[in-house]
Amino acid sequence: MFTGIIQALGTVKPLEGDSWQITCVTQPYNVIMQDLATGDSIAVDGICLTVEKILKDGFIATASPETLRRTTLGQEETQQRYVNLEASLKVGGKVGGHFVMGHVDGMGQLVSAQATLSSWEMIFTAPDAIARYIVPKGSIAINGISLTVADYQPELSQFKVAVIPLTYTETNLQYISPGGWVNLEGDILGKYVEKYLSVGNQDVKQTTQTIPNDITPAFLVEHGYL
Incomplete structure (x- = not known):
């Protein structure tokens, strides 16, 4: 981790x-x-x-x-x-970013990088395998860097992050040109939530299918309920 x-x-x-x-x-x-x-x-x-x-x-x-x-x-x-x-993170170490597993979900491309007064605004593409975990103000790992999603445009499959000068100059983001590929990993919390909701919905459907539409006194007696 x-x-x-x-x-x-x-x-x-x-x-x-x-x-x-x-x-x-x-x-x-x-x-x-x-x-x-x-x-x-x-x-x-x-x-x-x-x-x-x-x-x-x-x-x-x-x-x-x-x-x-x-x-x-x-x-x-x-x-x-x-x-x-x-x-890797040591027990008791500082978690300065977010939990990153090192299991890359897929690759995206740099669309643009623009310097502002306080940061670099960088826009990346994201394939569907990662896009479903992207939420504004949520976390994402780009080439292993913990960053916060500033904006997300699902219709374009693009998201924007604001990179502070220290992060920009001490990582390889400064060497990536538009069109360059990067590794993307979605937030592990989003993956577990997705799994939980998916399994939960299946359980609800299965339970609903086993319950008869019309429970009558005769039905209860037939099945041992007196």
């Missing part, structure tokens, strides 16, 4: 098979490397990867074919730009 607060920038390099080398480039990068151990989880552009081998300034991890298909890690342009890095 992560919080969407980026701790460092890195680069990714494909190795043989499904292995990837992730190198920290932010100095100092002790926040990522100081307690890193084999088997730890690291969010790489919002993708939860498991550390298999520790290097001097990074680590090696494996990305499954499903991960490559669903995320930007499988795109060549990602291998030529910086990625956001965040170590």
Whole structure:
């Protein structure tokens, strides 16, 4: 589990098979490397990867074919730009953003990025798999960054976020051009609510179907109710 607060920038390099080398480039990068151990989880552009081998300034991890298909890690342009890095949340640690699982739901594209007096206003597209979890003032993870939805236009399948200068300059949002792809993860709370409502509605329908339309005294006697 992560919080969407980026701790460092890195680069990714494909190795043989499904292995990837992730190198920290932010100095100092002790926040990522100081307690890193084999088997730890690291969010790489919002993708939860498991550390298999520790290097001097990074680590090696494996990305499954499903991960490559669903995320930007499988795109060549990602291998030529910086990625956001965040170590997993420790018990007792600060939750500065929101609960981010590192399970990317799909990809969106940057539509535009405009600087204002106090922030960067960025508009992204969102496929249906993510759009149903987007609500104004709700949380969303973009390349692993915890951000708040400022506006949502369902007819265009687009949403807007306001990014403060600190977040913009310390993450890879500054390197993404219009048309560039990003990883999106919807708020886990929305997913559980959706599941609960879906199962709840099914239970109600099933219960309703087992109740006769007309319960009469004769019906009760027939079924043992005296």
